[in-house]
Amino acid sequence: MFINKNYSNLKKVADENSSNYLHAKPFPSIVFDNFFEEEILNEILNDFPSNIKDIGNEFNNKAEKKLSLNSAEKLSLKTNNFINFLNSEPFVKFLNELTGIKETLITDPYLVGGGLHELKDGGFLNIHADFNQHPKMKLDRRLNILIYLNHNWKENNGGHLELWDKEMKKCEKKVLPIFNRMVIFSTTDFSYHGNPNKVKVEENNSRKSIALYYYSNGRPNSERKLGLHSTIFRKRPDSHDVDGNLEYKKIIGKIYLKSKKKI
Secondary structure (H helix, E strand, O other), rough: OOOOEEEEEEHHHHHHHHHHOOOOOOOEEEEEEEEHHHHHHHHHHHHHOOOOOHEEEEEEOOEEEEEEOOOOHHHHHHHHHHHHHHHHHHHHHHHHHHHHHOOOOEOOOOOOOOOEEEEEOOOOEEEEOOOOEOOOOOOEEEEEEEEEOOOOOOOHHHHOOEEEOOOOOEEEEEEEOOOOOOEEEEEOOOOOOEEEEOOOOOOOOEEEEEEEEEEEEEHHHHHHHOOOOOOEEOOOOOOOOOOOOOOHHHHHHHHHHOOOOOO
């Protein structure tokens, strides 16, 4: 069983936490600690590839510096089994009930932009709103899940997930990426998030996580403010952050799916 016994009744967990999720600031979100069996995540951590730079995707530009791996063929059996559970009917139903999303959530077998993420020393990801349509399935992106795999992660290691208000005036929430911490949040045109402050770790350490995204066929018109868009990076006050879109084809097609080409 992948779920910690304290969270094994998923319907009860959804019912008890739905209001907190919907009313969270700056946008619907929630943080769960020790949600999964520790042994399972430790096995995934032990299987975490040490050569993602060679077998996966490398992002190294003004907006981000990170590595990712989204090919199921290159993930371990235990990692694939865990991801399959997160894409299973019971867990997806839990997400629908927790988030209040009326449309049926649909999983992504291609793991576009998802899978394993890694930030080594100096890694970062500027504040942004995510691309809002799946490039293959043409579905609306609705939900992000991030699961952290970092033992003994301290405040001075940085890499906090930051959630910003829609005016980009204030960081409303900072989340330390500690082991067995899961963050769930709704993805809209204004769900600005990222980990913009550089990771500080020794050479043999890194910030590791699992990322999964969920979609639906259609979404409320109130969430269709900017039309179809790629990742939109936003500048923090008094910073030199990137502000605006990187080219859609580069973000969606050439980088997230297969390329290691730097932009």
